Amino acid sequence: MTLDRFRGTALARADEWLALTDEDLKRRAVRAAGDKDVDVLVSLTLAYLSQQGQRGVLTSPRTVEAYALGVRQFVAYATDHAVNVLRPGRHDAQRYVQAMLSAGRAPAGVQLKVAAAGCLYRALRWAGATEADPWGDVRVPRDPTSGLEKRPPYTEDELVEVLEGADLHEGFLLLLVAHAGLRISEALALTWADIEEGARRLHVRHGKGGKARRVAMSARLARAARHFRALHAPGGPEHGRYRPEGRAPEFVFRYATQQAARYHLGRAFRRAGVEFRGFHPGRKYSGTRLLQQVRDFGRVAAHLGHASVDTTRRGYALLAVDDLKDELAGW
Structure with missing residues (x-):
């Protein structure tokens, strides 16, 4: 055989x-x-x-x-x-x-x-080929530098610059990452039925580890979703424009690969003169901004789809250096 x-x-x-x-x-x-x-x-x-x-x-x-x-x-x-x-x-x-x-x-x-x-x-x-287990006692040192330091989030100014020059398609994709905090694989898996613009809510059906979750949308993302649906959903005037892979019409994006998403979003960054560092800095922007507003790692972890708050704390959300300034003012 x-x-x-x-x-x-x-x-x-x-x-x-x-x-x-x-x-x-x-x-x-x-x-x-x-x-x-x-x-x-x-x-x-x-x-x-x-x-x-x-x-x-x-x-x-x-x-x-x-x-x-x-x-x-x-x-x-x-x-x-x-x-x-x-x-x-x-x-x-x-x-x-x-x-x-x-x-x-x-x-x-x-x-x-x-x-x-x-x-x-x-x-x-x-397979019964060996009884060896050479990795049982192997030790890999921890990296003392946090993920936020090694690969920081996009700044507010960077995102503003990119969004100002982005077309509807590019802006919608970027907002899904930077406002909804979706992984790029989650964004590309969205169907039209997963987006509830009126309720400002997204349904991620197969997140990391196969976990489903509901994700709140910002007002700006909800507007972008509504406009994108009007143009690109089945029956819309631009339906099928982004369809190089011939995906089923129920999917929001007509391509399924990260390479295609990188191509489209990379163009918007280049036009704005901003370095495109991938999709995760957008998720980190979402986590950091949300944490500074709600000051609750648990809620931010739920928004990002993290199973552990420690994941959020180590690499995705950072409190401002002077976060306790107001609390300490009367000491």
Whole structure:
């Protein structure tokens, strides 16, 4: 049987491995590890992820992509440094971590690579190819610099400059990120039925971890949504204008990829002479501005769709330096 490694759904990819007998499963995994056959090892890891991972076949495409890349990078390292994949040395895993840190990779990025490599070894144990667990005692140092310092939010002035020169489509997309605080994947997944302009509310049906939530809209975002619907919803005069991928008409945006969104929004930033630093600085703007108004990390975390307030506190919302000035005035 020849494994069709990347075509089809996650379930179809897993079925290619599940159709094997236990003996054949082990034999193929052992051979792939011995040969350092990266394509087969990625396929095995993704099959395991879809069957035994926390979210199974519902694992997000971004996680699948990140784990596939992480496995490829670890196998490349193992090849270059003569690491025995099935029987790694006691210090091999920690040396891999130190090599990435020495090359300048941030601790958060290293942690993701460790997670991917750890998933590879869980897959190999699942296949019966090894009992090795080299990542159990590996330590990745914490990054003392907060996410807000490393990648700060857009400023009010920057957003004003961009929005002033943006067309309706660009402005609506930017407001979904910077006012509603949506992840770009959440914005691109919106359907017309998810937007309630009158109630000033959005319905995110599949947020991070598959969680749904309701998100309040600013008055400006609600107006932009109403105008965008009038032009681009089915029956509108501009319906289908942004349709390079031929998506179903119920989706608000006619494209589904972050690359397409980056292209459209990047144009607005370039016209305004503002550096486009991605979508997350917009979410951080939303979190920081909202926190300064409500002073409640829990409410801001709910708005951004964070499962933990600590995530919001560490990387998405920052109180003003003189936040306690008024409270201390009478001391």
